[in-house]
Amino acid sequence: MRTAILLLLAAGLPGQALAADQVALANSVFVERVTTDAAGKQRVSLEEPKVVTPGDRLVFVLDYRNASARPAERFVVTNPLPDAISFTDAASSPLVSVDGGRNWGLLADLTVALPDGSRRAAQPADVTHIRWAFQKPIPAGGGGKLMFRGVVK
Amino acid sequence: MVKAPVGGAQRPLRTPFPYSLVLLAALAVPMQAQAAGTRAGSTISNTATASFDNGGGPQTIDSNKVDLRVDELLDVTVDSSDPGDVVTTPGATEQRLTFSVTNNGNGEEAFVLGTVANGGGDDYDPAVTQIYIDNGDGVFDAGTDTLYTPGANEPLLDPDESVIVFVLATTPGTVSDGHRGIVSLTAAAKTGTGAPGTSFAGLGEGGGDAVVGSTGADGQDAGAFKVSSATVALVKVATVADPFGGSEPVPGATITYAITATVNGSGSVNGLAITDTVPADTSYVAGSIRLGGTALSDAADGDAGDYDGTRVHVALGAVAGGETRTVTFQTKIN
Known part of the structure; x- marks a missing residue:
C-alpha cells in the first residue's frame, strides 16, 4: 500500500526528463508526515515538500536509468549529504563516508576520532556522503531506484 | 578503512524496495524534541552524481538539484x-x-x-x-x-x-x-x-x-x-522566698521572676527582646539577670541584658522555631 503511494508519487515527479540516449540520474525528496486519524491510528504519508522544518523526516530517492545503447560499467552513485541533513538509514547498505568523502566503508566498519585521540564507532549522524557502487553493469535500458533517509537538523 | 571500490561489493536495491518495512521502522523511532536546528529561511540543496563508463571512457553526470526552504x-x-x-x-x-x-x-x-x-x-x-x-x-x-x-x-x-x-x-x-x-x-x-x-x-x-x-x-x-513563620509565647512565673525559709510575700522576701519565651513554627523571629518593669514596692536585686544559665551584667554593655533603674531588658535576637529562652531576675519586697 505505502509502496504504491510512494511509487505513484515518484512516477509523478516533475524531475528532469531522462535524456533519450544517455545515462541519467533523477533526484527527488519526500517528507514523511505522520498523522493520527480519528480512530487513533497513525498514518504515514509521503509528500513532496517545498518547505521543511527542523525534525522533518525526509526520504531521498535517486532514480537512475541507462537510456544509452550500451551497458554502463563501473556505475557509482554518490550523494554528498546536505549540511542541514542528518543521515538516519538507507534501504540497502550503501558505502558511507564520515570524513567528507576521503574514506569509505560500511557504517558499521567506520570509526570517528575523539578529541582525546581514541576512536568510537561511527553513528548515522556522522555520515557525510553516501555511495552506491554497482558490481554489475547497468544494461542498456536498465534502471532502478536508490533510497536513503535523513532528518532536517 | 577502504577506498570505495568502483564496481565493488555493493548490491544496489532494485524496485520494488521494501518501503513498508522502512516506514514501520520509522514509526518505532521515538519523537524527540529537536534542538533549534537549521536556521529558518535557509535552503537545503541536494544533488547526487553518477559516474560510469559506457564505452566512451569514464563520465560523471549530476542529478537535478532539489531545493527545500527551511521554515521557522x-x-x-x-x-x-x-x-x-x-x-x-x-x-x-x-x-x-x-x-x-x-x-x-x-x-x-x-x-x-x-x-x-x-x-x-x-x-x-x-x-x-x-x-x-x-x-x-x-x-x-x-x-x-x-x-x-x-x-x-x-x-x-x-x-x-x-x-x-x-x-x-x-x-x-x-x-x-x-x-x-x-x-x-x-x-x-x-x-x-x-x-x-x-x-x-x-x-x-x-x-x-x-x-x-x-x-x-x-x-x-x-x-x-x-x-515559613513563627509565633512567640511568653510565660512569666514568680517564685517568692521569704527570709524565714517560707514562701510568704512579706517585706524582705525575694521574688524570682522567670520569663520563658517559646518560639513555634518553621520560621524564626528576629529581634526578639524581653522587657519587664520592676513592680512598685519592690527593689531590683543587683546583678540578678540571667539568660538561661548565664549571668548578665546590669550595665548596657556587650552582653544581652541590662537594668536601667526601672526595667529589665534582655535582647534575644533571632530565635528559631522550636527553641525557648528563659530570662530570670530577682526583686526584693520593700
Missing part, C-alpha cells in the same frame, strides 16, 4: 530555576521566583510572558506584582534588569538562546506557616501558538511560514513559595 519552527520551553520552594513570610513583598525561557525554535522570535498564580494545587495565591527580564548576569537587580511590559518589550531570542526571568510577588498577610503558593511563568511565541503543525503563512523568519513545533510554541513551568 516555533518552540519554547520555560524552566523554573529555583532549586526548591522559595521561603517567604506572611505579608512579605517583592518575593522572587526565577525562571529561564529558551527559544527552541530555529528563528529569532519574541515571546509574550505571563503568570498564573491561581492554578490550584497549593494553599494560597501569591499576588504577582512584576516580571523582570535579566540583563544577563543572572542576578536580580531592579535597577539594571528590565521591567517587563506586555506589548512593549517582549524578550527577543535567537535560536537556542535563553533569558532569565524574575517574577516578583507579594505574600498575603493571612497565610500560615507551611503554606505553599505556586506561580507559573508562561511564555508564548509572539508569532502565534497552537497545536503542533499549525502554520502561520508568511510570518516565519526569512519570509517563509512559521510552523508550531512540538511544544505548541507555548511553554510554562511552576515555581513555588513556602511560608
